Amino acid sequence: MICQKCGKQNPADSVFCLSCGEKLADTVRSSDGVYFAEDCPVLMTSHSIIKDVTADTVSLQCEFQNLSRKNIVALYISVLCAGIDGGEMQGIDEYVYLDMAVGCGNMFGSDIRISLPNRAARKISITPKKVVFDDGEMWNNDALMLEAIPSISIDVLGNLADTYRRTVPPQRQQCLPQKTETYWQCGCGQVNLPNEPCCILCNTELTSQLESCNTDSLTHLREHYRTIDESEAKIEEENRIETEKAKKLKLRLAFIGICAIAVVIAMFVIFSR
Numbered sequence: 001m002i003c004q005k006c007g008k009q010n011p012a013d014s015v016f017c018l019s020c021g022e023k024l025a026d027t028v029r030s031s032d033g034v035y036f037a038e039d040c041p042v043l044m045t046s047h048s049i050i051k052d053v054t055a056d057t058v059s060l061q062c063e064f065q066n067l068s069r070k071n072i073v074a075l076y077i078s079v080l081c082a083g084i085d086g087g088e089m090q091g092i093d094e095y096v097y098l099d100m101a102v103g104c105g106n107m108f109g110s111d112i113r114i115s116l117p118n119r120a121a122r123k124i125s126i127t128p129k130k131v132v133f134d135d136g137e138m139w140n141n142d143a144l145m146l147e148a149i150p151s152i153s154i155d156v157l158g159n160l161a162d163t164y165r166r167t168v169p170p171q172r173q174q175c176l177p178q179k180t181e182t183y184w185q186c187g188c189g190q191v192n193l194p195n196e197p198c199c200i201l202c203n204t205e206l207t208s209q210l211e212s213c214n215t216d217s218l219t220h221l222r223e224h225y226r227t228i229d230e231s232e233a234k235i236e237e238e239n240r241i242e243t244e245k246a247k248k249l250k251l252r253l254a255f256i257g258i259c260a261i262a263v264v265i266a267m268f269v270i271f272s273r
């Protein structure tokens with residue numbers, strides 16, 4: 001990206017000119033939602049439409065994650081574009097992310113901007129067409145577009161949500177684990193392919209996660225926690241009473257001591273006359 005002000009050649013994903021600080025790009029649309037298509041070995045973890053301030057053009061910047069256990073060397077996508085009014089406009093038939101070696105769970109694409117043919121494009125739909133792996137195998141897709149995956153909030157558990165949060169480690173409290181026909185989402189937020197028994201990010205088993213949000217076992221656990229809390233409160237109260245007693249005894253002893261000293265002094269005064 002060439003700065004119109006000073007002429008410096010900047011990296012493609014620059015927001016400000018490295019030489020003079022001139023603003024080069026503006027984000028006009030962005031989404032952090034995760035997008036997935038059935039069977040697809042990649043997940044789109046974020047995407048935005050960026051406006052080149054000086055050239056008055058727009059481009060698409062996406063971040064993808066490799067969900068498969070194999071290394072990805074290329075990803076082919078097509079992009080449908082629409083204007084702010086939803087009216088269809090020229091898109092991109094094919095764009096290729098090339099020369100990569102992306103391992104399982106790793107991200108790619110966030111440093112690449114794909115120029116959109118129409119500067120008024122504000123809505124986009126992305127179709128992953130082909131993924132090429134380092135062993136030469138390929139995943140092909142004709143029609144399935146990437147669609148947003150809705151996370152399920154832990155709060156849907158209602159009055160069992162607190163019990164769930166007490167059981168599950170903090171890093172797995174992003175959302176409720178869910179399993180569908182085409183993917184499963186870990187409590188850490190990671191989307192996994194159906195054939196993965198454990199999360200590719202935190203390595204937790206799917207089955208144990210689904211058990212941990214079972215309402216029957218959560219109700220049972222809530223009772224268990226209540227018993228623990230009650231006995232802890234009881235012990236605390238007993239300790240408090242004991243401390244109180246000890247304090248009173250100390251005061252009494254001190255009072256007796258002072259009285260004894262006073263008597264001794266009084267007698268000493270009387271007898272010394």
Ligand SMILES: [Zn+2]
Pocket residue numbers: 003004005006007008017018019020021022
């Ligand atoms: Zn500059």
Ligand SMILES: [Zn+2]
Pocket residue numbers: 186187188189190199200201202203204
């Ligand atoms: Zn996980």
